[in-house]
Amino acid sequence: MKPFQYHEPTTVKEACQLIATHWKKACVLAGGTDLIIKMKKGVILPEHVINIKKIPELNGISETSDGFKIGSITSLSAIANHEGIKAKQPMVGEAALTVGSLQVRNLATLGGNLCNGAPSADMAPGLLVLDSLITLSGVNGDRKMKLEEFFVGPGEVNLKKGEILKELFVPFPDKDMRMIYLKHGPRRAMDCALVGVAVALVLKNSGQQCESAKIALGAVAPTPVRAKKSEKLLSGKSVKDFPIQEIKKMLLTEIAPISDVRASATYRAEMISSLTLKAIENLVNLN
Ligand SMILES: Cc1cc2nc3c(=O)[nH]c(=O)nc-3n(C[C@H](O)[C@H](O)[C@H](O)COP(=O)(O)OP(=O)(O)OC[C@H]3O[C@@H](n4cnc5c(N)ncnc54)[C@H](O)[C@@H]3O)c2cc1C
Structure with missing residues (x-):
């Protein structure tokens, strides 16, 4: 690893000033599970490493009247084990549990x-x-911005000079919302998703009527994406009238998968359709 200067700010202001001063030559270090590997491999060679894990205001989960605030350095284990998240936004905790191993989380x-x-x-x-x-x-x-606006391209996010991600706000869902995250990979653990899908349906009339639908897809486009045209095919429909074949076709128009060493674009496209339909079916059949 190339030598670098190590900084340990204790406030957000101090961290942002350091990043701005050493812009383009500095890297923010949080858990380090990605960054350290890239530094060891020489993929990234920062002259300054700014460890933000000693900044208390970035850590922790708090419940407000309308949702959860999650500090950016909160560990994935803390999210997975949080009782409030398990009760009110189970999908968030379940998604955290799919990442790597316990040690990684x-x-x-x-x-x-x-x-x-x-x-x-x-x-x-x-x-x-x-x-x-x-x-x-x-x-x-x-x-502040919507999370959707944060993702720019592979490895690229909407951070300007001297900025860090401070926190996330996750609003409480509608009481009739059912949600699920499904991930497909070669192994159950320690593997990044070949494809991943989150579906949230607000189902009224004892689960028979879909008031609104939200679908987000992972690993099938340059960024994680919402499948808004497919969502429209479900919203306002009775669940027995869900146009399954149309959704399959529509999903293909909302993705741009690539072929790489892990999977071909064709495989990813097939899998994302299957996984999305499986997620919808699971939610509809949930009692
Ligand atoms: C064995 C192994 C298995 C893994 N499995 C999975 C998996 O199943 N699913 C998955 O999604 N990922 C997986 N990962 C990738 C990685 O662990 C996760 O993406 C993890 O959440 C990264 O968080 P970190 O705190 O370690 O980030 P770091 O490595 O500290 O940082 C990652 C990048 O984000 C920047 N950064 C971090 N925090 C901030 C901030 N607050 N503001 C601005 N920039 C910031 C850093 O500068 C760096 O560029 C795996 C990694 C390993 C080593």
């Missing part, structure tokens, strides 16, 4: 998972269907 942070900009990031689809908002902190203060 104990170190890995929510912020790291999203700031990586990986199309396969397991936390992204669930948070997208829940319409999560993020707060970024910079030298000139905070700015």
Whole structure:
């Protein structure tokens, strides 16, 4: 590993100033489960490493009247084990549980998972269907945006000079919302998603009528994406009239999968249709 200067700020302001001062030469270090590997392999050679794990205000989960605030350095284990999240937003905790191993989840942070900009990031689809908002902190203060607007391209997120991801806000779902995250990979654990899908349906009339539908897809486009045209095919329909074949076709128009060493584009396209339909079926049949 190339030598670098190590910084340990204890406030968000201090961290942002350091990042702005050493812009393009600095990397933010959270859990390090991605960054350290890239540094060891020489993929990234920062001159400054800014460890944000010593900033208390970035850590923890708090419940407000309308949702959860999750600090960016909160570990995926803390999210998976949080009783409030398990009760009110189970999909978020379940998605966290699909990441790596216990050891990885104990170190890995929510912020790291999203700031990586990986199309396969397991936390992204669930948070997208829940319409999560993020707060970024910079030298000139905070700015907020929809999580959807944060993802720019593979490995690229909407962070400006001197900014860090501070926290996420995940609104409470409608009481009739059913939600699920399904991930497909070669192994059950320790593997990034070949494809992943989160579906949230608001089902009224004892689960017979779909008032609204949200679908988000992972690893089938340059960023995690919402499948908004497919969502429209479900919203306002009786579940027995869900146009399954149309949804399959529509999903294909909303993705742009690539072939790589892990899977071909064709396989990813097939799998995302199957997985999405399986997710919808699971939610509809849930008692
Ligand atoms: C064995 C193994 C298995 C894995 N399995 C999975 C898996 O199943 N699913 C999955 O999605 N991922 C997986 N990963 C990838 C990784 O563990 C996760 O993406 C993790 O959440 C990254 O978080 P981190 O805190 O370790 O990030 P770090 O490595 O610390 O940072 C990652 C990137 O984000 C930036 N960053 C971090 N926090 C912030 C912030 N608050 N503001 C601005 N920039 C920030 C860093 O500068 C860096 O560029 C795996 C990794 C390993 C090593």
